[in-house]
Amino acid sequence: MRIKSLLAVLAITTTLTVPGLALASEVTFTTxxxxxxxxxxYLAYYVTDAQGKYVGSLWMAGGKARYYEHLSGWYRATGGDTGEINGITGASVGSGxxxxxxxxxxxTLFDAGYELHIDSAVEDMRDSPNEVVVPxxxxxxxxxxxxSRYVADFTYTR
Amino acid sequence: MIDRRLLLAAVAGTAILAAFASQALPLDALRCNGTRNDIVKADYREHESKGDRRHRDEDGRYTANDRGRYGGDDDDDDDEDEGRAAYGDRGAPVQQNTNPPGNGLFTPGSKPRAQTN
Structure with a gap:
């Protein structure tokens, strides 16, 4: 009886876990x-859907919120809401x-019409919204x- | 019966420890005012000097930290770095963040990692 209960619990947890594993993959962005x-x-990575509507942010390189307005595509989409980048913020990226x-x-992000955008900004230099846009x-x-300006090249691999 | 006594003892012990823990204060708070005024922390002076420096550039004009242009705060206490270095290239070798936002893009419970070279 006890073994049957354990097996039932195991079956349920496996059923719940496996789809989650199958529906997610590790993706590496190299900039x-x-x-x-x-x-x-400062670099803002964010996703828009097939209609060009903002879906969510994936990464923010640069920690000072007062500079985020220079990442104008991201800022326009989010209103500068730092809640969008909680837990996904790192340091700015140096020249070269x-x-x-x-x-x-x-x-589900892939092959469904989503686009990844990268906005960039450098102090005392021109802002560069949509520096990179890739489906x-x-x-x-x-x-x-x-x-188009500060990013030499960008690659994602999954 | 013994189990109940043990349980009661554990509960009482935990309650006492929790009560003490809630009273815990940083050592600074225990110092009297006279003593505290005599002590100037090294990092406080350092912060002042950095604060002076960060608003000027070589030409003497205000840099990106100028509030008028960028609308920033004067207090950098909660910021990751100072002055121009905010845009600077102080990339940490590996940054591991906590939990990403629940925007449906990330796998729940995943931990994003970033590396600057």
Whole structure:
């Protein structure tokens, strides 16, 4: 009787856990910066849906909220709400350096019309909203996208 | 019967410890005013000097920390770094954050990691 109960519990927990594992995958974002010769860049990574509507943020490189208004695409979408980036904020990225971010993302983000945007800003230099915009697709994994100002190239792999 | 006594003893002990713990104060708070005024913490002076420096650049004009332009706060106590270094390239080797926001993009319970090279 006891073994039967244990088996039932095991079956239920397995049933609940396996779909979660199957619907998520580890995704790595690699961003290489150009040697633009300025201070460290603030970078906002966020996702929009097929209609261009903001869905959520994935990472914020740069910790001071007062500079976020210079990441104008992200700022317009979120109103500068720092709650959007709680737990996903890191340091700004210096000229010529690279940032590698590893995230466990829902598989539903891929091949469903979602786009990843990167806004960038550097002190005393021009802001660069939508520095990188790439569709999130399985085929796009490992393909480098070129940035328009401060980002040399960006790649995601899953 | 013994189990009940043991349980009661454990509950009483925990209650006493919790009561003491709730009274815990930082050592600074226990010092009297006279003593506290005599002590100037090293990091306080350091903060002052950094605060002076961060508003000027080589030309003497205000930099990005100018409140008028950027609307920032004067108090950097809760910030990760100072002055121009906010935009600077002080990348930590590995940053592990806590829990990401529940925006439906992340796997619940996952921990994002970032590395700057």
């Amino acid at each position: 290489n910066m150009r040697s633009y010769g300025g201070d460290g860049a 350096r690279s940032l590698k971010i590893t995230l466990d993302l829902a598989d 999130l697709t399985s085929a796009g994994s490992g393909q480098a996208a070129t940035g």
